[in-house]
Amino acid sequence: MLVEISEQPIDVWPRLASYEDEHPELAGQHGASVVFAGRMRDFNEDETVRQMQLEHYPGMSEKFLEDIVQRAMDEWSLMDALVLHRVGKINPSDTIVVVVVWSAHRAHAYAANQFIMEALKSEAPFWKKETLDDGQTRWVEKNTPGTV
Amino acid sequence: MLVEISEQPIDVWPRLASYEDEHPELAGQHGASVVFAGRMRDFNEDETVRQMQLEHYPGMSEKFLEDIVQRAMDEWSLMDALVLHRVGKINPSDTIVVVVVWSAHRAHAYAANQFIMEALKSEAPFWKKETLDDGQTRWVEKNTPGTV
Amino acid sequence: MSIEVKFFASLRERVGKPSDSIDANGVTTVLEVWQQTVGEPSLDPHILAAVNMEYVSADHAVCDGDEVAFFPPVTGG
């Protein structure tokens, strides 16, 4: 399991390639991998968003991400899980969050990945502040629901 | 939308990086991307599997993958979808199938990705033949269910 | 006047041929295509049938120029 919070941009696909290279124990063992990549949109609630500032509670954010992943590993049959979360200044199209799980079976991979994202969205102490086109800033007040 | 069936190995992460580079219209517009990667395990039903042969019904397999993706795009709000399926000789740890969807919202991305995989597994005309450790071959008789 | 018939995977191996071609004359359903090409009276309900790349049931009508395929449950992905 790896949980990482960083101000550095997440280059998601090369990062996943390196991670799998560094974990040869996954090769041949997992039948399914599910990846969620959350990206910054350049609009929100009908307004253009130019930039975003992502604040977190250092210490508690890491603790909660690790705890959430552990709950997923206790509930489903996972071989490994990876969660990367960006903080600091973020530009449109940047990757904000990445959740990856590896499992023998696809049903577990889908369920665990979605569980981690929903728990992260409701429990992990991160907050988004948007800078609009006119330079005004506003805090995002709540996350959108995770159901269709 | 892109659907591709090929005997060439799927180098999934670099392929996704190139696909997103070639589709700049996705950047800043999608908030969520969900990827499913199905990999060949080196075991199945308690036996070591050395190699696999993936047969398909050329013409009908492409048609069904495209049709399934179209149904997903009609049902959920997706910006784009990509399905890659390998055929021919496959070795353990190789990627067999990749399903990617891009959406404004994560709930749609998860639901659509899982729908495409389940429909692919039950409708798309592909068949797996395994070569076991002793050189014996056997056809996989049915797919595992997609629920936990 | 002919109907093209295809067999896939384990069924292809059991039938012993990947494809066949039969005269469309007097053949009206998928079941009759099966009987004429494989020589078995009934079609195992586990076997899937497609006409022109669409899934159909055994009583589906066939006509000249159709492509009929028979295969076991799919196992891709």
Place this chain on the structure above:
Amino acid sequence: MSIEVKFFASLRERVGKPSDSIDANGVTTVLEVWQQTVGEPSLDPHILAAVNMEYVSADHAVCDGDEVAFFPPVTGG
């Protein structure tokens, strides 16, 4: 003998400080920490509270050395 208090995001801006430190003497609950550091009698139920990085309710007990945090609903991911 002190309790460290932290504020985050919009609440940090409203309160006007990222952190505070109060004497643990005579302070027994999270609500009392809020009252003493922010000067408001009640804690809006939308505001989340954590003691030592675990979510708690306003009536949760606090003691010397605790880290208490207040923040708005989370919006990461």
